[in-house]
Amino acid sequence: MTKPLSMDLRERLISAVEGGMSRRSAAKLFSVAPSTAIKWVDQKRRTGSVRPRARGGDNRSHQLEAHADEIVALVRETKDLTLSQLASFLDETHGVKVAQSTIWRLLDRHDMTYKKNR
Numbered sequence: 001m002t003k004p005l006s007m008d009l010r011e012r013l014i015s016a017v018e019g020g021m022s023r024r025s026a027a028k029l030f031s032v033a034p035s036t037a038i039k040w041v042d043q044k045r046r047t048g049s050v051r052p053r054a055r056g057g058d059n060r061s062h063q064l065e066a067h068a069d070e071i072v073a074l075v076r077e078t079k080d081l082t083l084s085q086l087a088s089f090l091d092e093t094h095g096v097k098v099a100q101s102t103i104w105r106l107l108d109r110h111d112m113t114y115k116k117n118r
Contacts, residue, residue, distance in 0.1 A: 004052035005032065013037055014044050064090075064098055064106050071103070072110050 009030060016026040017037070027037035044050050064071075067090065074089070075081055083100035090096045090103075107113060 010040055010050040017041050075112055
């Protein structure tokens, strides 16, 4: 992923627009897309800041954590249960649609990983 553009660039573009330049002209002057200039000016007017928003992070694990005890108990009960079967179980019983990788991360957080040995 790319990095957010610098605060200096954002502030200079906002200053140019506040000084009377159009957003599209300022975008051309600072070599950014017109949509970017429009969004920055709008953000400045709404929030008072042009600081980039936080990136990344986990926004959905809480949906699965609500069922963590049930999932862990099910895995302990049935040793050969697959991630696909767990995903189907969650969808059928709770209406929670999650990817297999999300279930794996939940199991990893709860120290429930399994490595095959020769």
